[in-house]
Amino acid sequence: AQSVAQPEDQVNVAEGNPLTVKCTYSVSGNPYLFWYVQYPNRGLQFLLKYITGDNLVKGSYGFEAEFNKSQTSFHLKKPSALVSDSALYFCAVVSGGSYIPTFGRGTSLIVHP
Amino acid sequence: GAGVSQTPSNKVTEKGKYVELRCDPISGHTALYWYRQSLGQGPEFLIYFQGTGAADDSGLPNDRFFAVRPEGSVSTLKIQRTERGDSAVYLCASSLIPSGRLGYEQYFGPGTRLTVT
Numbered sequence: 001a002q003s004v005a006q007p008e009d010q011v012n013v014a015e016g017n018p019l020t021v022k023c024t025y026s027v028s029g030n031p032y033l034f035w036y037v038q039y040p041n042r043g044l045q046f047l048l049k050y051i052t053g054d055n056l057v058k059g060s061y062g063f064e065a066e067f068n069k070s071q072t073s074f075h076l077k078k079p080s081a082l083v084s085d086s087a088l089y090f091c092a093v094v095s096g097g098s099y100i101p102t103f104g105r106g107t108s109l110i111v112h113p
Numbered sequence: 114g115a116g117v118s119q120t121p122s123n124k125v126t127e128k129g130k131y132v133e134l135r136c137d138p139i140s141g142h143t144a145l146y147w148y149r150q151s152l153g154q155g156p157e158f159l160i161y162f163q164g165t166g167a168a169d170d171s172g173l174p175n176d177r178f179f180a181v182r183p184e185g186s187v188s189t190l191k192i193q194r195t196e197r198g199d200s201a202v203y204l205c206a207s208s209l210i211p212s213g214r215l216g217y218e219q220y221f222g223p224g225t226r227l228t229v230t
Binding site for chain 2: 004032034036041042043044045046049051090092094099100101102103104105106
């Protein structure tokens with residue numbers, strides 16, 4: 001079985017400040033981890049993924065995430081938030097050998113001017 | 114190039130009616146997924162196609178739900194005898210078949226908002 005937890009329903013941050021959106025996971029076997037962003041009335045848009053290799057992965061729009069195996073976490077980060085980053089963010093996990101992801105409930109990121 | 118498209122964008126139907134939701138994946142993407150998303154939730158897996166065949170339909174909630182992909186491209190999700198609880202946004206996504214580090218990430222359509230009255 002695989003599962004994802006996004007412990008925060010909402011994250012508020014001021015523009016220009018660093019942001020972190022948290023994600024923890026549970027899988028049997030090696031995890032493949034993903035972050036997606038969803039803007040209002042739009043489908044999900046892929047941001048970045050961890051499959052193997054370097055624990056720090058960089059993605060679109062200046063976002064990055066760090067895979068931490070000991071803490072089973074894959075937190076999304078950005079050094080300097082923009083108002084346009086305000087959206088819904090979803091973490092997803094696939095256990096190695098599977099093709100079916102499990103998504104978290106999502107975290108609403110609100111960046112204040 | 115063109116992304117994943119879904120039609121209609123909105124569908125309102127009466128309880129008990131039959132509906133079809135269409136998905137046009139990205140050209141060349143062999144894998145196709147259907148999800149259901151309720152308010153305040155992440156996408157919930159329904160069915161996964163590799164080519165024309167349903168490789169995993171374990172997420173379909175009951176036998177009122179069915180999906181086809183007869184030529185390995187366009188897919189149709191069919192819901193019989195709709196119930197008010199079927200109201201949700203239905204998302205379609207496509208991807209390459211995973212190989213090594215490639216694939217796995219999915220490209221989503223804008224969704225079809227289904228309302229059953």
